[in-house]
Amino acid sequence: MTKKYWLIKSEPSAFSIEDLKKSKNQTTFWDGVRNYQARNFLRDEMKNGDQVLFYHSNTEPNAVVGVCEVVKEGYADHTQFDPENKHFFPSADPQNPTWFMVDVKFVKEFKKPVTLQDIKENSKLQNMRLIKRGNRLSVMPVEKVVFDEIVKMGSK
């Protein structure tokens, strides 16, 4: 089983890489994803040990800020059943959950965030879904070469 590589987005005002670092065991559950394509990745494809780029969206600057890894594979996102939670999903069935999440653990923070602009300017990264028009996926696969290149950029 070969390791896979991913990118997950978060608005730092909601949950930043600093928050991840401060979490218990530097680990958190990645809840609140309400997109079916992203759900399928969380439920079916993200495996323990997979490496994940942590991206800050809707901020200044938008950037990949570090790396985390999957430490618990897809399981039911409990917030779908909680009427008090803003991610409550009334039609969700506890016997057959609609939404899933994984746990991710902090690996490292980049010395230098790799900004969206940096990515757009790097010819090796032009195939990334992140920079495709109208992209709104909050969980997406990335190729190993792309992952390695971004880590290299962030480590300088």
Place this chain on the structure above:
DNA sequence: GCCAACGTTGGC
């Protein structure tokens, strides 16, 4: 704060 792009919902 604006707005384009997109996914989902619901009426028909």
Place this chain on the structure above:
DNA sequence: GCCAACGTTGGC
């Protein structure tokens, strides 16, 4: 099954 309306994402 179509598609208009709506809500959300996310760059700028």
